[in-house]
Amino acid sequence: MDIDELEMDDSGRSVGQAALVAGILSTLHSVTWADGSADEREVETGVDIATQMLGTLVNPDEIREILSNPESPGELDASSFGVDSRMMLLRAAGEIAAADEVIEDSEVDELRALGERLNLPSDLVEAFVSGLFEDEDTQAEKDEMRQIARDILGVGADTPLADVQTTYRKLMIAANVNDDKEAVAERLEELGWAYQTLIG
Numbered sequence: 001m002d003i004d005e006l007e008m009d010d011s012g013r014s015v016g017q018a019a020l021v022a023g024i025l026s027t028l029h030s031v032t033w034a035d036g037s038a039d040e041r042e043v044e045t046g047v048d049i050a051t052q053m054l055g056t057l058v059n060p061d062e063i064r065e066i067l068s069n070p071e072s073p074g075e076l077d078a079s080s081f082g083v084d085s086r087m088m089l090l091r092a093a094g095e096i097a098a099a100d101e102v103i104e105d106s107e108v109d110e111l112r113a114l115g116e117r118l119n120l121p122s123d124l125v126e127a128f129v130s131g132l133f134e135d136e137d138t139q140a141e142k143d144e145m146r147q148i149a150r151d152i153l154g155v156g157a158d159t160p161l162a163d164v165q166t167t168y169r170k171l172m173i174a175a176n177v178n179d180d181k182e183a184v185a186e187r188l189e190e191l192g193w194a195y196q197t198l199i200g
Contacts, residue, residue, distance in 0.1 A: 019077060019080035020053075020057070020080070020081075021054060021057055021058055022073070022074050022076075023077060023080060023089065024050055024053050024054060024089065024092075025050060025058075025063065025073050026072065026074045026075060026076045027076055027089045027092070027093055027114060027118075028049060028050055028067060028092060028093065028096060029046075029066060029067055029072055030093070030114060031046075031094075031096045031107060031111065031114065032046050032067050032096055033072075034097070034104070034106045034109070034111075035104040035106045035107055036106070038068055039099065041099040041100045042096050042097075043064060043068055044064075044099075045095055045096050045099035046096050047060050047063045047064050047067065049095060049096070051063065051160075052158065052159075052160045052161060053088070053092065053160060053161050053162065054160070055160045055162065055163075076114075076118070078117055078119050081118070083120075084165075086118040086120055087124075087199065088199050089114075089118060090111065090115055090118060090120060090125065090128060091128070093110075093111055093114055094129075094132055097110075097111060097132070098132055103133070108129055111125070111128070111129055111132075112125055112126075112129065115128070145197055146197060146198060148194075149193070149194035149197035149198050150194075150198065152190055152191065152193075153168060153191070153194050153195065153198070154167065155167055155198075161198075161199065164195070164199070165195075168194075171191050172191055175187040175191060176188075
């Protein structure tokens with residue numbers, strides 16, 4: 001199935017939305033198939049991530065079909081994504097690589113190659129790849145920090161990343177209304193930390 005054949009919601013999609021769909025699905029597909037096969041856990045993780053990132057733009061069954069098919073759905077055009085979005089894509093790809101609880105060398109290589117395609121600094125990509133091999137205690141701490149960040153922003157664990165960005169921007173604007181400059185600075189710092197913690 002080609003990305004242009006995907007069933008879209010009633011509102012259709014803009015050129016920007018089409019680029020978003022293509023970029024996310026090609027990124028998730030490349031990591032799903034990095035080791036030469038698509039493990040069911042990797043596919044389902046990819047479907048969950050794509051659904052969170054894309055909301056109703058694409059039907060989950062169609063995402064599943066694309067990720068289960070060894071044929072690539074297209075190429076990634078990193079120029080259509082900001083640096084935060086590119087980092088989110090790398091994090092999403094890492095989640096897929098780790099979904100079957102074994103990160104193969106081919107998956108690590110694909111994550112590094114993806115980092116290059118996303119035009120991310122190599123030291124940032126290497127730090128991310130190294131982080132995939134952290135112990136369970138470190139992961140539990142990160143999960144706890146993400147929950148605190150979600151509480152600060154008032155979003156749930158299943159909130160699509162686009163909605164997290166929108167909520168963050170609204171809260172940043174609202175925080176600037178306060179006349180107490182010190183309180184504003186503290187709130188902006190707290191919101192910034194929460195946002196960076198969630199989008200990575």
